[in-house]
Amino acid sequence: MAFPSDLEIARGAKLKPIQDIAGEMGLPAHLLEPYGRDVMKVGLGAIDELVDAPRAKYVLVSAITPTPLGEGKTTTTVGLGQGFKHLGHRATVAIRQPSMGPTLGIKGGAAGGGYSQVVPMELLNLHLTGDMHAVTAAHNLLAAMVDNHLHQGNALGLDVGEITWRRVLDMNDRSLRNIVVGLGAKADGVTRQTGFDITAASEVMAALALTTGLADLRERLGRIVVGYTTGGEPVTAEQLDTAGAMTVLLREAIKPNIMQTLENTPVLVHCGPFGNIATGNSSVVADLIGLRTGDYLVTEAGFGADMGAERFFNIKCRVSGEAPDAAVLVATVRALKAHSGKFRIVAGRPLPEDLLAENPDDVHAGAANLRKQIENIRMHGVSPVVAINAFPGDFASEHAVIREIAEEMGARVAVSTHFSDGGAGAVELAEAVAEAAEEKSEFQLLYPSSAPLREKIETIATRVYGADGVSYSPAARRQLDRFERNGFGELPICMAKTHLSISSDPSLLGAPTGWTLPVREVRASVGAGFVYPICGDMRTMPGLGASPAATRIDLDADGEIVGLS
Template sequence: MTFRTDLEIAQAHQMIPITDLAASIGLSEEDIDLYGRYKAKIGLHVLEKFKERPAGRLIDVTAVTPTPLGEGKTLTTIGLTQGLGRIGKRAACTLRQPSMGPVFGIKGGAAGGGYAQVVPMEDLNLHFTGDIHAVGQAHNLLAAMLDASLYHGNPHDIDLHTITWTRVMDVNDRALRDVVVGLGGPVNGYPREAAFEATTASEVMAVLALADGIQNLRQRLGRIVVGFNRKGHPVTAEDLQGAGAMAVILKEAVKPNLIQTLEGQPCIVHAGPFANIAHGQCSVLADRMALKLVDYVVTESGFGADLGMEKFMDIKCRQSGLRPDCVVVTCTIRSLKMHGGVGRIIPGKPLPEEIRRENPAAVAEGCRNLAHMIKIAHYYGVPVVVAVNRFLEDTDAEVETVLREAVRAGALSAHPVTAWAEGGAGAVDLAAGVVSACERGGEFRLLYPDELSIKEKIEVLARRVYNADEVAYEPLAEKKIARFEELGWGRLPICMAKTHLSISHDPMLRNVPSGYVFPIRDIRVSLGAGFLYPLAGAMLTMPGLPSRPAAFGIDIDERGRVKGLF
């Protein structure tokens, strides 16, 4: 059987002019800034313009612990949005912008897939409207100003050993993880160890995602901590007089971006942090705008419920006042088989035969991971619906096993999804289940209060979310926790930096590990974003390219059209 690639489907699609799409949700030409015929930025004044409108329903799409290939959360998000349209609901999705690191690496983009995509997909997966570049420029300007301050007499008396501000770029490049800057003699500054991280891991990206307007963005940028002086006091972007210029670089990037699904629903794309090393959400501004423009908003959190969804609830909802009406937990048969102890999935290689072979028993065992994710969602008082992204080789017996186990674990309903092949028609049942869950409602609550100490918050997460028995703190983490408490930062929420390939800190521990010690090796502050981020296990914030990166197959033809992009 031959299938068209995602790129072929997207390029064959006739898009709606963005002005017409905007008009369909009440936006005039004065409300948008055009970036060509099919994408636009939405002015922040729209929030004031529609402030009297009632807000729509908010649905957060999350997942089980994924395989290294991902389980199609973005596809579910877009397919569900299209499915809601098929049953007569005014719906939109809000997505994170893809990083070009995975696009040219191995994981691929973040525009969905098959007939559940947002378009123009080439633009979205590449430069789009330049927001990620703007974030990188703002971040690196602050890094340059920091090194300039050190060179010009170090007026803030910064202790070089405490500097935490890196440089960033939107390309996977392992050679830049650890570097030495300032080589070449005194004219080039002071030699010191430094690092590069992915742009999407930047605190500037988190600030962009959590800000509620341009002035709040400016204030948050000013609070960014770059290091400490020799008396132990924090030195900020405001101290370095860099926050104003950073805000100017971001003055267009702060506006959310409007594009469309293949079935004509609006999609608002804004911000792009990963949930294993950041908080993993699209922007507060995107969600707030969408909730005023349509009746159902489907958003997506990075990776599994133990990462993206937990951070959606405990960071984004805590800071913004947003409240979800439903959580959708996405899974695949292949992911549940993996958690059930069958096969090893390696990016870039075909699925092993044991994964492809029918095995309802392994699926049932892997459903313990699904049940744990449902339990985490229930901590927040939100109803849960399960989506099973169905592949051709999945058997009826395997799918029925998941549907049965999902309801047994507390999901209101569970539905196979074939949106990749059928678009919105393949997510109609899921859409109906989500509408029913939203109407049933819940009683939202946070996992922990602000008043708990830093260690108490970490331990709530470790025991209830990561299923650990206890937490162990390395001396560096102990020292910094004590310092942060003294500085008054103990009320901040926790953004755990840990692997996305396990509920635990160890990517080799599958399903629902238990009886282990959760290790905290370090803890850092993102004061501008408004959270603390402990580091559990070995976390890379700058990925590397594989031996055969996706970039090998990406090119441009004689007509100037992209080819080889998924």
């Protein structure tokens, strides 16, 4: 019998009334705002009202360097949250909201999978409560105000060639990457080149994810730099008198969304910052609330531990003041075999037949990546637990190799079958995480805020990525000098690089050594609160593939959604 699709499994879920889920979290009714039958928003007053409640153990879910197919971090996060319930513990899960661009493109949704899903999965993957649209509107309001300022005489002296603020859209559309605006008559605006990014890449999204409250968000939005004058001075949203209206548009979006898993574990869904050029983590406010609603808060960070986890530690925790108690490192047989360099995995195509054959030696050959990512968790003083995300075609001999490698590194390890078995399949993992979370926390940031920008960049490159050093293009040197002069030097670093390698070169697998990190450009997300060096070719507006998921999504005769994955 064929394994049911994610949508079929989700449709069979027995959901509890969402107010009951919120009640189990200890959230008072006056802070809850229903959005239909299956979602609620929770007001930020919960942060203060729950401050005296016991603090949950804070668990991060990260991964080894993934293949283009992903290794199941969201599914593991959901499965672990459900697994704690089987041990008699109360857990809350915190995840990002999926972007509709990837959902309708090649990646599919991000609600988990199999029997470890957030439901209703259609609602989560398509619009939810409109937060993405609010971010899009706030971002594009600022873009419109920039162009209007130019049209009305440019009193601030913006250099048209130095305007950095683009527009955004929550859709994959390569044709919008580079455009010209203001064509037509003089009344149609100033002609200039600009472009679109995907909404998840918006600095407004990053600011929303890192804010601690409405007043803080207002300040962050005011600090957004839209471009520079001919004299090199930054021009901000505050100077354009736009930050207040942007905050008004985000007044509801700042509130986290409450949903549930297939097994009725509470889930906070909030924000969806891009994983390549932003933090790739769900919001600070969701975590501050979730940390007071149970015994464990399980959250995830995008891509491998060198990316999402490093940013979780050094950006998100720096803002929130919270320290994680344990970290899960998701590993799969297929990813470790891919890191052997013997196989080529392409999203949208079947896995190579040789990769699916039993071969423990191929797993051993890719072990360097697992070892390095365990080290990356450990250097922040956090106890790692390796979660072997088991696939139906795996072999016990291959799982044994992963266990051997993890134990050699002194890490706890557990096989988890949460995809096929739900929470019951994650009990061993939950037990290992509970043990790790009881160890005394020695969490530490990788660098102080006071360190110069170049020192921060080089610390990440050499310690986390294993590079020999960093090379800067002439443009990057000028940009770093400008940022230091403009007072941005104390901001943390959010490195923009490929997620398919610990290095900046997606073709380098495992844990490469003997290479130099090339920084070709540096940008500042001053409102969000970080500087991001660009190392390689980063696409901030994805394109659609030859067979987008949108071609398979439709309504059946009963008006039900079909084809969503």
